[in-house]
Amino acid sequence: MLDKKALNTARPYRRHTSLWLSALAAILPCPLYGQASPPDTLSVDQTETSLSNYPFHIPAGSLANALIELARIAKVNIAVPSELVGEQQSPAVSGRMTIDEALAQLLANSDLQFDWQGSQLRISKRPAPPRQLQMTRREPDQQTLPDDFRPMEEVIVTAQRYRQNLQQVPIALSVIDDMQIDRAELRDLQEISYRTPGLSVSSYSLGQPSIHLRGIGSNDDGAAMDSSVVLFVDDVYIGRISSIDLDILDVDQIEVLRGPQGTLYGKNSIGGAINVRTHQASADHQARFTLGLGNYNARYANLSLNGALDEDEQWLGRAVIDHRYREGWQENLVRPGEKQMGKIKSRLRAQLLHRIDEQWQMDWNLDASRDNLNSTGRIPVAGRVPLARRDETGSALPTDFFSELGGDYKHATNDLPGYTDRTIWGGSQRIHWQSDDWQFSSISAYRHSQFDWLEDSSGLPASSTAQTVDLNVRESYREYSQEFRLQWQAHERLQLISGIYFLRELTRRQETFFFTGASAVSQQFNTTQNLALFGELEWQLGERSHIGLGARYNRDKKTLRQTAINGGAPAIILENFQSHQSNSWQDFSPRLTWRHQLQDDLMVYGSVTEGIKSGGFQGVPGNLQSAREIIQPESALQFEMGLKAQWQNRWRLNLASFVTRYRDLQVVQFRTIDNFGVFETSNAASAKLSGIELEMVYSPSPQWTFSGSYAYLKARYDSFRAADGRDYKGSTLRQSPEHSAHVSADYQTVIEDGPLAGKLQWHVGMQYQDESYREPDNQITVQPAVTLLDSKLSWQMVNQNWKLSLWGKNLTDRAYIAHLYILGGNDYALFGTPRTFGLSVEVPL
Structure with missing residues (x-):
């Protein structure tokens, strides 16, 4: 039998911290503990709450503190035994999204799951699968396997300068993440272009790439001329075509925004932007x-x-x-x-x-x-x-x-x-x-x-x-x-x-x-x-x-x-x-x-x-x-x-x-x-x-x-x-x-x-x-x-x-x-x- 943890990336080193969840819960307007009394069906109020978008800004750190902050922002009751949260840490969550989307990000690296019981959220431990890593027995809606085994994951993008679900961004946007880059052995922007609708990349030389998007591009490489598709790497504008490195190194995600992006990406994004x-x-x-x-x-x-x-x-x-x-x-x-x-x-x-x-x-x-x-x-x-x-x-x-x-x-x-x-x-x-x-x-x-x-x-x-x-x-x-x-x-x-x-x-x-x-x-x-x-x-x-x-x-x-x-x-x-x-x-x-x-x-x-x-x-x-x-x-x-x-x-x-x-x-x-x-x-x-x-x-x-x-x-x-x-x-x-x-x-x-x-x-x-x-x-x-x-x-x-x-x-x-x-x-x-x-x-x- 395989050890499931052996196939996963090593978990981050955790620093031991004290958890005073009970004391913090006492000063909050919503309880974090107690027995829920769920009705047989979801109430209308709960349905509307779970579908609404909230402006979450939760820093990385203690999972307990993160759940408290989520409850405060969304004004929702969360029931969770303190021994389950323990010293677990959670990633940062930022952007406007539903409660379910925010919780999915907070619990992504943990062994916990959540479900609605009436108007209250209940945090519990994920059930162990019948056999470890037996993928063929897993149903799509379960969350018992590593992330890279899920049939389809939520795609988070920063195309509009804050974190959003790809499916809620009102622009044409192609996303290629590190998993796709690794599986397909993608090495440069030209290979990315073959997978992106409307994107065409051609190079007269290493320092003179010609990038066109939706038919818009530039070919005059004079010192006073610019490209028509801009490239940003970690929020930094790469202006000159001779300084664009088409090769991929240690990339987490590539977002190709198709069409003019003048408001947030500025001049020369007339064809689009590559983030x-x-x-x-x-x-x-x-x-x-x-x-x-x-x-x-x-x-x-x-x-x-x-x-x-x-x-x-x-x-x-x-x-x-x-x-x-x-x-x-x-x-x-x-x-x-x-x-x-x-x-x-x-x-x-x-x-x-x-x-x-x-x-x-x-x-x-x-x-x-x-x-x-x-x-x-x-x-x-x-x-x-x-x-x-x-x-x-x-x-x-x-x-x-x-x-x-x-x-x-x-x-x-x-x-x-x-x-x-x-x-x-x-x-x-x-x-x-x-x-x-x-x-x-x-x-x-x-x-x-x-x-x-x-x-x-x-x-x-x-x-x-x-x-x-x-x-x-x-x-x-x-x-x-x-x-x-x-x-x-x-x-x-x-x-x-x-x-x-x-x-x-x-x-x-x-x-x-x-x-x-x-x-x-x-x-x-x-x-x-x-x-x-x-x-x-x-x-x-x-x-x-x-x-x-x-x-x-x-x-x-x-x-x-x-x-x-x-x-x-x-x-x-x-x-x-x-x-x-x-x-x-x-x-x-x-x-x-x-x-x-x-x-x-x-x-x-x-x-x-x-x-x-x-x-x-x-x-x-x-x-x-x-x-x-x-x-x-x-x-x-x-x-x-x-x-x-x-x-x-x-x-x-x-x-x-x-x-x-x-x-x-x-x-x-x-x-x-x-x-x-x-x-x-x-x-x-x-x-x-x-x-x-x-x-x-x-x-x-x-x-x-x-x-x-x-x-x-x-x-x-x-x-x-x-x-x-x-x-x-x-x-x-x-x-x-x-x-x-x-x-x-x-x-x-x-x-x-x-x-x-x-x-x-x-x-x-x-x-x-x-x-x-x-x-x-x-x-x-x-x-x-x-x-x-x-x-x-x-x-x-x-x-x-x-x-x-x-x-x-x-x-x-x-x-x-x-x-x-x-x-x-x-x-x-x-x-x-x-x-x-x-x-x-x-x-x-």
Whole structure:
């Protein structure tokens, strides 16, 4: 027979404390002890009480004190024998929720359960199962097994800056937690995008990711331009795309908010926001080491430490160190013996948390990463404009040159040994204070990144054609941010969040384009200052309806100094010039939401939301006139309706539909000139976006869970006349696949006897993204559809608590394009990773 505790994470270290529950109960308006006299059926008053939402702010600590506080806030009687509560501790509970939801969180780590007896709550010990860990005999509504064995759990999110049940948030929101990340071996944001409706992630290079959400995204990577989808990590804004680390480390939960989020997330969230929460330090003493091996000589190691640093558990610490290495999977035919697409990455994340008292808490966070990659071979995939042969015997398409050299997506022909070297580090301090009715937070952060990248953009050797171009980008970025946030939930029908935010960014970027016998250089130094005031109020109308109203005032100022040197280059930089521009913009972004609880497990909602993307100045302008042009902000007005439902703790179904009016698009075009060209950015278009998104989870038994998502997106220009006079009205926006879908199955069981005794988990997932376009002219530069299949099998030993995992990515070894771009009228691709597989072992220390 297995020991159930052996399959669970070790319980936190508990400090012995005295329990004076009887004395405290004597001064409360509701008794905590005594025999209940339950009626045969629930009363109407009790039903209404259990369904009402209350503003709970209960700090982590003694479970006895937490129950007393809950009883005070909800004005409900709780009957519990003191010997059951003992010295047990409970997690913090914060946010507006029902009594049942609050109690479920408080008792999650205990061996207690609750039930209603008339108008009184009764706390009792959970009954032991007939056989320990006999999952097949467990009913869905019992609570006798570890959390990861429950058919479906409540999902708590912080998307609106306070804790809420996912099913009560009136926005389209996708959530991927640490359990899903582990089971599916998810490693980066691109893999997350395959599981998220409407999200598309593509990278021209490690430091130039292109993130699009619901058809909205940005492609100008100039020092004075911004992304259209923002990333927050532990409340800290990650502004510059070159400083976005797409890889996942020690993540507790990822929340993808689809559609404009200007009120709470500020500028540049016009497409949406990605809110990442890492694991927080706790009193649970843990030390775990993971070692992994894979094909392409992949090796990785991870060490995580967590626990209390003093006997009183006032000082808590957590640290994670991760190192990964993989040889390249792409061979270079021009440079024999050289493998490309290799990667070395080292990362650190640490937190020190101080619980000052029941009201005050502070934490200090540090993260750092170092990326070192070799060449990422570019492959010619579509030829339309011939290139002159080096031996002056004529010309040929780049695809013909590539074929003559024997190239394919696993065999590149670039003669330049490219590289990527990036360092990111940052720190933050968060101060939290809360009373019965108020919460205050201060978030101070500093971030710094250095990015150096050299690449052969055409993927062809100089021995074949002189019409090649190589690119070197060097960028330094610094960011300072400060946010003060105040929340009020004194009234049971009102809650308010308000704040002030300040941001200062310094970006220095140099791009050098190497042609045969010439080089063009663009240098930009930009300073951004942003100040914002925001607030949002939610008011409960009746028992089941809520209306929310929010707004944000935003002031943005950018100052850009730049120098351009032609250097005899045939394109990109057409003349030498220097310029100095400065401009400021102001914006007011409102939001209106409504939600109505049709039933306890069925909610409908609607919203009208506006968002903006900052204005700026073009990256790599070809001449002084382009450099002086001011790029105005983009704006989006979205109308959304949705439904969120959950049945019998087995089904969860979330559906959203939206229509967005997208104005003043900052369109980047590459105008071809003699096999090369110049970049041109302007507010050249408007568009209409509409779509339907579906997410589903089904748990027919404790062993099986099925999940899936689907998105239909129609993103069309309704006005767009290009610089060359062509009309692209009706064309599809770039990186906007019409259809995308994901399905997965998870199985878990317990093997009770024999040498394989332990917990077994199996995951299989399939992702699909439709074809998408990279240019307004939808007849060229079309990225094909892709279908990928992944799987993972894990086995956790019962006694030593070791975990052994076997995983595989792209199991069908499909050749697919991860990024596509046009250069000189021809298409070049960066291919995705072929089939990879590996084995890892995780051991407690």
